Amino acid sequence: MTKTNITIAIIVLLVLVGGAMYLERGEDPSYSSNTPQATTTQSTSTDAGGTSTTTEAGTKVSGEVTSYDASQTASDGPYVLTIASGDGEVTVEVPSMGLSACAATDNIADMSNISEGQTVSVLGDKQDNGAIVPCESSDHYLRIGEDQGDTSGGTTEGKAIIGTSAGGHDIPAYTYGSGGTRLLFVGG
Known part of the structure; x- marks a missing residue:
């Protein structure tokens, strides 16, 4: 040639x-993945501390996990969490099949670390069935031990996964205390 x-x-x-x-x-x-998201359009809260917020980025919910169901994952179904929030019981569905292809992969907590009674914070798209799915955008997340809506200054004890080690294990941060004095332990 x-x-x-x-x-x-x-x-x-x-x-x-x-x-x-x-x-x-x-x-x-005009497509850009760096488009800034809009501000909050609606927010509610309860005496139990759960909150629900809707933005252009999706629906944000935080509160206590009242139910955790992984039975559907055997047939590639989602992990199903029920969270007590300002809107009552809210269902969160985290895909088990293709989670590694999820746009928010790095922002989704290890599902094996979630249990009933923990506080979680979720940002995702609300589906037709009312469930929130934190997977459609890289801005979406599912975090353990965070309640972004709590600004009361009360106790903020809990566990949050703040990263992943080189070996692929979660790095937890434990927070204890309230007010001006708080203790933060990182590691396991």
Whole structure:
């Protein structure tokens, strides 16, 4: 082949790859994953401390886990959490199949660390069945031991997963105390 044929082949290849990338991202030229999210449009809370907030980024719920069901994961169904929030009982469904392909993979707590009675905070899309799924955006999350709506200055004891070790294990942070003095222990 001549240099001209090689050059033409490279140009055709670049056009094909560029076209495929354009189609993958969508037809809207203003597409950007760095678009700032809107502010809160609705918020409620209860005496029990649970909160529910709706934003353009999704629906945020925090509160106590009243039910944890992993029985559907055997057939690639979701993990199902029920959380006591400002809107009453809210269902959260975390996909088990394809969780590694979830847009929020790094923001989803290890489901084996969640149990009834823990406080969790979730941001996700509300589905037609009313369940919240924290997987459609990289902004979504499921965190253990966080209640972002609690600004009362009361006790903020709990456990939160703050990272992952090189070996793939969760790194927990334990917080004890209230008011001006708090203790934070990191590690297990």
